[in-house]
Amino acid sequence: MRVVLVSDCFLPRLGGIEVQVAGLAAQLRGLGHQVVVLTASPGPDTAGVVRIVPPVPLPVNPWAGPALGTVIAGADVVHAHLGIVAPFASHAVEVAQRLQVPTVVTWHSMLGRVGPLVRYAARWRTWVRSGAVPTAVSAAAATQLQQVVGEHGRVLVLHNGIDPADWAAPGPVPPGPTVRVLSAMRFAGRKRPLALLRLARLIRSRLPDQVPLQVEVPGEGPLLPVVRALVARLDMEPWLLLPGRLCQAELARRYHRAHLYLSPSRLESFGIAALEARTAGLPVAGLRGSGIEEFVHDGVTGVLARDDAGLALRVGDLLMDRARLDDIARHNRTTEPAQVWPRVIEVTLTAYDRGRTVRAAPARD
Secondary structure (H helix, E strand, C coil): CEEEEEECCCCCCCCHHHHHHHHHHHHHHHCCCEEEEEECCCCCCCCCEEECCCCCCCCCCCCCCHHHHHHHCCCCEEEEEECCCCHHHHHHHHHHHHCCCCEEEEECCCCCCCHHHHCCHHHHHHHHHCCCEEEECCHHHHHHHHHHHHHHCCCEECCCCECHHHCCCCCCCCCCCCEEEECCCCCCHHHCHHHHHHHHHHHHHHCCCCCCEEEECCCCCCCHHHHHHHHHHCCCCCCEECCCCCCHHHHHHHHCCCCEEECCCCCCCCCHHHHHHHHCCCCEEEECCCHHHHCCCECCCEEEECCHHHHHHHHHHHHHCHHHHHHHHHHHHHCCCCCEHHHHHHHHHHHHHHHHHHHHCCCCC
16 A cells, blocks of 8 residues: 655654654555655655655745645555644645545644634535544544534544553662652643643652652753753752753663653643653653543553642652552553554554545545
C-alpha cells in the first residue's frame, strides 16, 4: 500500500506530531508499505520525505498549490496529521478529496474550550461527508472533535505509539536519600511551565526537611529563559534543574534514576513524554481531563487530581509512601502500556481500510 503521511512540520523540528509521524512512517515501512512523508518544513534531503517549502521562512506552506497533487495522486491512502494551526495538512486533505484518494485525518490537539474548535466545524464536516475518516489521539481529544463532527461521522481514537525497548529500565531506582521528580516538556504556555514551578514548591513544602527533593525539567522552548530567571529569583536553583534538550538515550537514563514523573498540562491531547516516562517505569502524576488518562490509571500507573492543589497533595503523599511508590514503579517497569506500536498500527490500518471502503462507496449527501 502506498501511504502519504502529511504534517505541516516534520523532523528535524521536534514536537509530538513530528516524532509520531516519523515513528508511524518507520513502522509502516517495516511492514512493507511504501510511505512518503509530505511536509512544509525545511530540512535535509531524506529518502521518503518530500518537502514543499514556502518561499518565506515559515514552518508551514499554505501556498503549496498543485505540488501537493503531484505527490498525493496515486496514493492508496492519505493520512493527514493536524494540530490547532495546520494550513498545509488541511490543504492536503482537500486535494486528496478532490482527487478521490481515501483520507484519514488525525487531530493531535486539545482546546480549553470547544468554542474555538467550532471555527473548523464546517471544514471538518465537509471532509467527513466526503468520506474522510476522523480520528484523534485520545478519548479526551476525540470527545472535543466529536462535538464538531456531530452526526456526520464517528471519531476513532488512534493513539500515538511507543517502542518499550527504547525506554525499558534495567531495574529499580538506585537507593539514596534524594527523591527525584522529572518532567520533560516544551517550554510553551500550553504546557504550563510556570505552573510546574508552583507545583514544585508546593510539593517541596509537603516533604519533611530531612527528605531532599530534586526536580529536573529537560526541554527547550520560548519560555525557557523566563523560567530560568524565575528559578534564580526564587532561589530554586539548588534543587530545580533545567538541563535543556536531551537526546532520547540520555532522557531515558535520567528517567531510570527518577522516582516520579510530573505532568502539569491541562491541554495535553495525549502526552507522549508522560507515556515515555511511564514505559521507563516511572509513576506518572497529572491532571484529570487530559490525554494522559489513556495510560495513567489512578493508583495503578500513577496518580491523578482535578487541580494543582490536589495534584501537589497527592504527589507529596505518594513520595512519602515509598512502599506504594515502589509498587507502582514495579508495575510500570514490568507491564507494557496499551499504546505499543503493533497495537497502534493495527488500529491505524483499520482506519485506512475504513477510508478505502468509504471512498469506494457512493458519495454521501
